[in-house]
Amino acid sequence: MIAEAERGEDAxxxxxxxxxxxxxxxxxxxxxxxxxxxxxxxxxKVRALELQQTA
Structure with missing residues (x-):
């Protein structure tokens, strides 16, 4: 879900x-x-959450 939010933000x-x-x-x-x-x-902030999730 976070990855999808990040893709939307990239756009x-x-x-x-x-x-x-x-x-x-x-x-x-x-x-x-x-x-x-x-x-x-x-x-x-979303990127930081994604990194926390994978840690």
Whole structure:
């Protein structure tokens, strides 16, 4: 189950990277960057849970 969550987060990370690579208004770019940071933090927490599960 954790591995499936991680795969979903990988897809979200790619979508955010793709969006951030576009020429966006500054306020929209900042909002997407903030959301992307949250996705990365969550991904790291899920990864840590996965590592704990296999230990």
């Amino acid at each position: 979200a990370k790619k979508a955010y990277r793709d969006a951030l690579a576009k020429d966006l208004p500054a306020d929209l770019h900042d909002m997407i960057q903030e959301q992307y940071s949250t996705v990365l933090d969550t991904h790291n």
